[in-house]
Amino acid sequence: AGTVVTFGEALVSVRSAGPLAIGSPLTMHAAGAELNVAVGLARLGHAASWGGVLGDDELGEFLLRSLAAERVDASRVRRDVLPTGVMFLEARTPDVSRVFYHRKGSAGAQLTPHDVDRLLDRDLAWLHLTGITPALSERARAAVLHAAETCRRRSVPFSVDVNFRSKLWSAPEAAEVLPRLIEGAEVVIGSPEELVLVAPEGKTVEAAAAELLSRGVGEVVAKLGAAGARAYTAQGVFTAPAFPVRAVDTVGAGDAFTAGYLSARLDGEDADGRLRRGNLLGAFAVGQLGDWEGLPRRDELGLLDLGQGE
Numbered sequence: 001a002g003t004v005v006t007f008g009e010a011l012v013s014v015r016s017a018g019p020l021a022i023g024s025p026l027t028m029h030a031a032g033a034e035l036n037v038a039v040g041l042a043r044l045g046h047a048a049s050w051g052g053v054l055g056d057d058e059l060g061e062f063l064l065r066s067l068a069a070e071r072v073d074a075s076r077v078r079r080d081v082l083p084t085g086v087m088f089l090e091a092r093t094p095d096v097s098r099v100f101y102h103r104k105g106s107a108g109a110q111l112t113p114h115d116v117d118r119l120l121d122r123d124l125a126w127l128h129l130t131g132i133t134p135a136l137s138e139r140a141r142a143a144v145l146h147a148a149e150t151c152r153r154r155s156v157p158f159s160v161d162v163n164f165r166s167k168l169w170s171a172p173e174a175a176e177v178l179p180r181l182i183e184g185a186e187v188v189i190g191s192p193e194e195l196v197l198v199a200p201e202g203k204t205v206e207a208a209a210a211e212l213l214s215r216g217v218g219e220v221v222a223k224l225g226a227a228g229a230r231a232y233t234a235q236g237v238f239t240a241p242a243f244p245v246r247a248v249d250t251v252g253a254g255d256a257f258t259a260g261y262l263s264a265r266l267d268g269e270d271a272d273g274r275l276r277r278g279n280l281l282g283a284f285a286v287g288q289l290g291d292w293e294g295l296p297r298r299d300e301l302g303l304l305d306l307g308q309g310e
């Protein structure tokens with residue numbers, strides 16, 4: 001059946017219980033958008049592989065250990081003398097959290113097109129990319145554009161989660177690169193604002209979706225947060241509500257949605273089924289501290305069933 005592959009920068013996310021400036025207690029989690037998606041897919045039983053560059057340090061060891069524990073193949077990871085990146089997630093107040101990256105000049109940004117060639121040299125079922133990787137460095141940008149190009153050439157289906165990060169690059173910079181990245185993608189996922197960013201002519205999410213579909217994107221998926229998600233496809237527009245759950249940590253919800261959506265897509269589910277599983281994984285993710293810790297195994301997919309689950 002082949003492997004679902006994804007790559008990017010994995011980070012150690014350090015979450016605080018309160019304000020950082022007063023030295024609040026910290027907990028350590030494995031994170032990074034692509035790692036989150038790989039874990040989500042592996043939990044559901046898909047053969048998933050994550051690639052990237054990790055520091056030859058204790059934080060890199062921690063990330064490898066986390067990937068192994070979650071049965072994500074990391075056999076093509078490269079180690080580098082530069083440090084593994086860190087992200088602080090500060091609970092400044094119970095309602096306001098802030099993100100601080102310590103990732104400039106990190107190992108993760110050293111990814112090259114050659115790393116991508118090594119990673120993709122196998123039976124590929126699907127490749128998942130995000131708009132974070134091209135924001136990391138010149139070589140990471142070249143690597144991710146090369147990966148998309150390889151998929152187009154080999155006719156391997158691929159997805160892109162736009163994941164615009166304003167702390168890494170500006171909207172005009174992203175708008176210059178991301179439309180090239182998503183060309184020919186089977187699935188493009190983002191918030192309404194992110195979808196508008198990658199469709200040069202589209203001013204609303206509907207116009208952006210129509211533009212992307214007309215330019216050969218297979219389907220466009222808008223994540224609407226608590227309002228659920230909507231898929232724009234050649235067969236029409238489909239909408240599915242979110243699962244009403246209590247949220248303790250919303251970071252990682254987008255990646256969880258993506259993992260659920262792609263999992264259902266790989267299982268051959270229709271648009272309603274894909275959206276439902278995306279929303280379901282998002283609901284599992286927000287219920288637990290950490291980006292992916294709360295995600296379900298396949299036998300747990302019915303746990304949140306409130307009349308709309310699977």
Ligand code: CKP
Binds near residue numbers: 033132251
């Ligand atoms: O869009 P999400 O909240 O699902 O993404 C969260 C991840 O990779 C998080 O793990 C963080 O490390 C990052 O996005 C990032 O680089 O911002």
Ligand code: MG
Binds near residue numbers: 161163254255
């Ligand atoms: Mg996101």
